[in-house]
Amino acid sequence: EELKAREQSFATQRQQFSLGGQWQDVEGLKEQLKDKDEAILRLQVEVQSLREKNGSLEQNAKQLKLIITTLQTELEKHKCVAVTTAAPPLKVTPTNHELDHVRKELAKKEMELEKIHKEFEPTRKEAETAKAEVAENKLQVGALEAKVSELQGFLAKERAQTRAHNLRTEEDKKKIQDLNRQVKEMEQILKRNHPDSISALILTANSEGSEASPRFKYLENRVQQLEQELSKSETDAQVGVREIQDKFHSMKLKYEEHTSDLELQLASAKHQAHMWRQAAEKNEARLAAERKAEEQPIREMKQNKKTAAPPMVITVGAPPANALAVREDAHLLATIRGLKLELAAKDKDLLKIRRDLDESTKTNRRLQRERERQLGVVAPTRPPAVRGAAKQEQVSETSQWSGNKVYDPAQFEPSIPGQKEGVERLEQENGMLREELLRLEEDYRSLQTKRLQDLNLLQKQHEAEMGRLISDHMARHSNSRIADLQGQLSTQQIIISHLKDQLKQLDEYREEIEVLRAERDHLEKSNMDLRKKVSDFRSMQTPEMLQYEGLQEKLSELERRHEAREQKLQAMVRDLLRRNTEQRAVTGDNRSATTMKEKLLDKNRQLCLYRAEMDRILETLREFNRHQKSGSTVQLAPD
Template structure:
């Protein structure tokens, strides 16, 4: 029979295991073998971390038993071995023989066994290193446990007192409310402290900034002082080097001294001359200022006399401002290309950075997967090992529980079965938070890119706008230049030639239109004759009458079209006649200037005139029909022979040739435009004729359907057509009324323009009359203008002040809102911390309830020293 008893005690953080083995055999009665084993506590903690219960700071740690112990079969073998040893020996153990046996056994160890021993030693070393790592974690956990246990003891004391004295289980609610109130007070105190620390930090930050600025100023002053001292040192060194020259150079020094004296005399004379010139300059400046004052007075007088000069000055100033602003816009537009290139480079760089970060994340994920796989493998191995050890522990605990049900190991077992606290955030929440941050960063980058693109588009729009404005101004200048060239290029017979050409064209148009009108009248007459003839009787068949009706409708459409063409031609003839009359009136009303002087001279014959060239004579004969003379007129200027002395006849001929080519180009262009207008007009006429033809065909179809059918649909269509005709007449009347209203509106606009011009003229006369008044009245008007200007400036300043006030109000509101958001986030953080603390307290209370449910009786604090823990079964 074999019995094994285990006893454990703790001293200086080490657990000593005492095993007392009782063996009973047939040959021996009782044999006592004492085996002492010393095992470190931290190794036990490493192997069985779940079976440890901390009871406070400074207390010993109670642990489970059975660390490093063999199974029951191995214990039996050990007992039999020691029994055989004691059977063959005396009452005292021969340790020398045992040592010899051990030496012999060590010599007989095989290399495989030695490798196994080395592996076991390495495992032992790793096991010894693991507890060191766990000890650091345990120290932090002990501190947290100590804090939680202190709070737990306070809650337990209150609970036990209420339970022992009053016997009520629901007395924790007011205590928890009081505790929450105390916690809220502590949180408020912490917030006030944080606010005070924040204010103190801001003050210190401002002081630090001031000190930094002061230090920078001191550094600059020190640097300038050092530079000055260095310059003085170099100058003193140069003076010393000059003074330490050898005495043999005294004669040369005298010559240099004389030269220096002469140079100083020249400098003195130059200084006197400069002084004299400065005095003259001052006198000239005084004269110039006087002249400027006189000029300003003259300008003021001119401005008072006429406001055109002032307007010109203001216009010049505005033009300068516009030019400067355009230059600024052009500079911004030109620099926008550089900004676009920089933005493109930044985008490429950010894209590369994103790619690299994605690659890094992928590599991290791969490394993490590999680590997780290795950790999973290691965890599986550790789980198997833990299961084996737990199985051994359970076996030992079952043995101890059967022998001593109220032992400490049972309490440890019960504590091990208690639910653990909630862990930190899961991996999915971490991944989601990371994804949210990434999306926020992408959104910000997209917003920045959109802003940059919008700014680039705006700059591009400004650049294009400037280009178009520049082009428009250039074209306007070219157009003005062309107008000037045309005015200069108009010779004596331009107007007469234009009038003759228009008259010839009008005669041709009259002839063509008259011929067309005659032809159309003949056609109309013939058609009327055909229509007036009696119609043949209708054939019994339906098809000939239909063809006859179609021919009649076609003839009616053609007659209407020809009438419309005739009316259009008559209108064009009337318009052309009106234009000719207008041109003739303008020609009669124009003053006989230098451009029309030759036109008036062409009506007379020159008995004695200069000899003309053949081309000139032909041109005059072709245009006027007779030669023109040059009699003197009342508005002719005196002859000045030196006007065209600087120009050669070749230059004049070239200018004449250029003007002739330009005239031919303009005539060709005018012909092209006239042809284009005629084509457009003919296209419009054709489209209108097609529309009329379509309408007439539809009308004839409806008429045929009405005549050849007596159904309800035909009657309704007839009603619709009649309604359309009435509407057409009504709309035509409305168009006529609209035309009359348009004419009245034009007349009223013309009247308004005339009244506006009269008003401006009267205002100018009033202004001139005011200027012609006495000096007191002029002073009064100037004061009125100044007061008006002051009022305008005051209003502008008020507007600017209102804008500044609104901007400051917006800034303050935004700052206040940000401050509120910050304090709100702080309050939310505090509430989250309170929720976490409340959850921890709830978990601790759940652990206590579980212990109570399992039968653990926790004594009150005053009886904790006398009453031990008990286990209810």
């Protein structure tokens, strides 16, 4: 308990004599906590070892009690046997000696156990008190750490504020320089352009420090309102112009897309017309070949007329191929009918096709007329007998392909109405195609006229809107040249007043900057003075300071020695535990207990020496403090 009291007094005095602030108190408390934790660990190790010893001793005591009970039972048996046999009294046997020896050992073990319990009690109390002190120290450390964190946060805030203030001052300096430059430029421009104008007079009046009149304020407000209205009207006009331009562009894009579509359709129609032209040329070549084939038998027939007998027999070749031509023309027209919607602007090609068809119909009609004329010459002069004979001759001469045949007009009469119907059908289809072509041409012309009308209308609307906007703008903002000049003058006055306000703010900022500079200079001077004092104190090196430094060195050396001792003690405790476990198997528990006691006694002696040395240092510190207050010197005690 005395050692504890000394430790507490030493801790309090050390806190009193510590030169640092709260941070040093926190460090000292942390070191004390570490010391206490180490002491608690050592005491826990000792308690563990003592508990193990106590358990082993209790086991030995139980074994000895069992041995004693067995020996007592044997002794009673021997007594009973002796009484029954009336033998002489028993002599002390070796078993009795063993029993006495065991009883003595048991008594010794009980005494040792009681001593260990007595020694264990103060260590247990010390451990409890150390735990309580550790808890209190932890609470103190937590409070101090909270204070330190608060101070650190406040310091960080102050630093951030100073940094922001420095940035603001730099920005203000830049603004001040820029505004001064602008003010000088504006004043120079006004003086140079209008030396005798109202603005120059206003500048002189403002420079003299005269305050603005209510009329001037009213004019400034009016100018601001007019500027706002002007900006609004300009924005509205810009929005209207943008809308009109957007509409114009959208219409333009739409018509461009429409024209591109029409051009694509025209190109496709041209391509198809070219294909049809090629087909028509092929048709024409085929019709010419057929025409030649039809004319050849007529020529042969004429030659046969001249050389033939009185019954005129007309020789013809193969039957006419007009039906095949009509079928092919019908197929061609069917294809044309299927693609007639794509013949929008192709009048020339269709006219060519119509001409080709007209020529083919003309040739067909011409051939029909010639054939009818020839048939009309031969048919009335032929009697029925001759007609029958001709039929018989024709039947007899069927084997000859190019030979003479009897001409029968009944064979060719049914073909004439079919050809007429085909020609009429072709003419009807040509008329339908012609009407469709005219209709498509009219649609295309109407689209072109509509597009031109829309473009003209849009252009007229755009011009009217622009004229309206220009007239509105001119009506609002161009009453007279005087109004423009007054507006310029008022704007310049507003700019000058704004610049003056900024100059006033800059003057205030300058004053604040000067105050801050003065404070900074004062702090720098005080810092320099303190540094000079510290350097003077270090240069003087009085005996008191030397003594104080020597005491500090001794304290640091003692702390180092204390840490070294603690490390040695921890190593010794570990070594003891290891040896304890090894010696239990080899030797008994008595030797381990004695070695533990000796080591504990050595440790207590070292602690007493350390505390006595610390008490001596504290006494010297007290004397040093007392003599420092009185102004005299003190001699240090020898180590």
